[in-house]
Amino acid sequence: MNRHAIDAGPREMDLSRFDPLPRVMFYDDFNQGMSGWTVLTGNYTGSLRNMHPGYRQFTPPMLSNLTQWDGGTHGGLSGSYALKLATRPDVGAQTVSLKRLTFPRACTMQVEAYLTFKPEATELELSDRDVRSFGFVLDIQTKQHRVLPQIRYLNAIDGALANKWQYKPRTTVFNDVGDRTVTLYHYGEENWVDIPGGYQTLCYNEIPTKINWHYFRLGFDIRTLRYTELQCNDLVLDLSGLEMLKFDAMPNLNNLFNVIPFVETDSRKRAFLYFDSILLSGDW
């Protein structure tokens, strides 16, 4: 067996837990590095003070081996490392990470991931209501439109469990941040709507330092500007009838395709979102 075959074997086994479309755009398992995932810098001109406060709170992503104070290193689903997003420790604080690309041809694109979420283990309590939500935004521009499909798993809000998937059908207002620059903070609490059939309890486990990985999948058709499906473990939801944030096309964003996971906390504890792996595929 040559060196290439030895290397390819385990990676092919890794991929068998995904259900990708014919072409794989990227597959990141975070055991080799950050792989292009970065912090989201909000638009600004003149001074960083002019960045929208929603974007100013964002923190840079990390590579984590999920080490816990009581159990030591938890590790990933595959390998030792995972991509980690961490909010600040304020009620309602949010953070995102993103990978920026462009789509080579209008087609269906699909994000798949193995992920988990936890609050920071600052209390010896169950803490299952401390993370508000996690979700994904896709930021896409075609010749005519810019669209922001945006879904989240609302774990808890105002201290009460919610356990349901939601989407955001309407937009909010743009804010000027300079001469020719505008910004739009679309991650806020406004305009979230329940996805029909979207109630789902995910495995939280029994203390904040034990984690379990979940399979996630979200598809979007760039030709029709429609979602396809959302899947989390054994729940599959048809999203094809749902609306999304939609504007006229903007300058300098032709064929934009950004993948933007986010997490928010419902308590004065940091909320963590971990990705063992993320795969983007398409049918172009």
Next chain:
Amino acid sequence: MLAESYTAVIARGEDWTDGSATEPYEASWAREAAISLRRLEPAPVSGDASARVQISLDGLHWIDEGTTVEIPSEVGKIALARLTGFPGYLRLVADMADGDSAFMLATLSLKA
């Protein structure tokens, strides 16, 4: 394969006063780190100002690593410190005179 490297901006235009701390940054994969500090706006300075490097195994409990980095008193100057042999998490804590403040950019450049 090339060794991984990653630069995280751990304070991106933040107003520091005495006791301000950056968010915990997990870097157990890295063998070395360079920390740089830049003041982004002029401000009156009445005393010494520096940032203490702290380390943590779990992101919850912190101790001083022993390195301090000067917070430059003028815009345009850069202060730099290099670290090796740290455990999982890093953060910076500002030590400044009462009443002083600094609008800061702090970066953490990590290498495997």
